Amino acid sequence: MGKIFFYVVLAVVMVSGLLFAPEHAGLAIHPMDQFVVSSMFGDHVGMFSITNATVWLALAVLSTFALLVLGSSRRAIVPGRAQSVAELTYGFIYKMVEDVAGKDAVKFFPYIMTLFIFILMSNSLALIPMSFSPTSHIAVTAILAALVFITVTVVGFVKNGVGFLGLFWVSSAPLPLRPILAIIEVISYFVRPVSHSIRLAGNIMAGHAVLKVFAGFAGALGLFSFFPIFAITAVYALEVLVAFIQAYVFTILTCVYLKDALHPSH
Amino acid sequence: MEGDLAHIGAGLAAIGSGAAAIGVGNVAGNFLAGALRNPSAAASQTATLFIGIAFAEALGIFSFLVALLLMFAV
Numbered sequence: 001m002g003k004i005f006f007y008v009v010l011a012v013v014m015v016s017g018l019l020f021a022p023e024h025a026g027l028a029i030h031p032m033d034q035f036v037v038s039s040m041f042g043d044h045v046g047m048f049s050i051t052n053a054t055v056w057l058a059l060a061v062l063s064t065f066a067l068l069v070l071g072s073s074r075r076a077i078v079p080g081r082a083q084s085v086a087e088l089t090y091g092f093i094y095k096m097v098e099d100v101a102g103k104d105a106v107k108f109f110p111y112i113m114t115l116f117i118f119i120l121m122s123n124s125l126a127l128i129p130m131s132f133s134p135t136s137h138i139a140v141t142a143i144l145a146a147l148v149f150i151t152v153t154v155v156g157f158v159k160n161g162v163g164f165l166g167l168f169w170v171s172s173a174p175l176p177l178r179p180i181l182a183i184i185e186v187i188s189y190f191v192r193p194v195s196h197s198i199r200l201a202g203n204i205m206a207g208h209a210v211l212k213v214f215a216g217f218a219g220a221l222g223l224f225s226f227f228p229i230f231a232i233t234a235v236y237a238l239e240v241l242v243a244f245i246q247a248y249v250f251t252i253l254t255c256v257y258l259k260d261a262l263h264p265s266h
Numbered sequence: 267m268e269g270d271l272a273h274i275g276a277g278l279a280a281i282g283s284g285a286a287a288i289g290v291g292n293v294a295g296n297f298l299a300g301a302l303r304n305p306s307a308a309a310s311q312t313a314t315l316f317i318g319i320a321f322a323e324a325l326g327i328f329s330f331l332v333a334l335l336l337m338f339a340v
Contacts, residue, residue, distance in 0.1 A: 032338065096313070099313065100313060195321075195324045195328075198324070198327055198328065198331060199320060199323065199324045199327055202327035202328075202330055202331055203323075203327060205334075206327070206330055245316070248316060249316055249317070249319075249320040252313055252316060252317060253317065253320065256317065
């Protein structure tokens, strides 16, 4: 039964590859078309119009709500599936904040949990075919990274006062080297939000573009249009991994920056 | 074939991806070498592993970004 189904799908893909083959050899689907922000109703994109980006951001929030609120509503002693996932996520992030940023950073746990689960949800929802990936846009990730940067800087100055500047003055280095190191430290401090945001957006954008590039090969191959399916399956598996790892990396770097703000001495 | 110098520049910028691959491979390979010598300490260092990979990878992503800018923005 499974074998027959496989051959039927294969035949359909091969025939449609012949039927829809483009006139000229080239990419039938442009890999960057999936990142275009367009209005859901009409053509006009204004300040308050509902675009595909808004819809998928809202879906990310809704699925977060569904997971955490519905998962914790039952509170069974033997947890069901939703409850275990919600509890595992909570415990995972709590332990990460405690281990990386220290015990006194636990009061920032709600913020870090929000960051993690929002990025994870929008990354994984973006893996649904024909969907839109909000985190592939630097506009989205730059806001997240800028908020982390501002929070960390404000927390650092409120907690330590002028002592926060000790982060840039490496007291363990020889005295003549310290001004040079201070310049490097200041530059690396201000590059943080840039690399923090571009890492997430770049990874997601690159992965989705690679998927679409392989999909675009299908049109050019004609009878062998089924061939890219294997490549797409492999890349898709990698993308599932990347969706989680990038959310994890974003949060753990937030924890590292927070630790610097709470304990600025080298 | 069509294209101009910006496309050549984009191709040159893509070399950075290979350099980032070397960097990430170094991080992961050294982690594995250390983890096999002292497996009991490996679990506590996975967070460090991911931070190292993220830093090595960020610079490769920068070169990817330069390639994209040359292709679509210049």
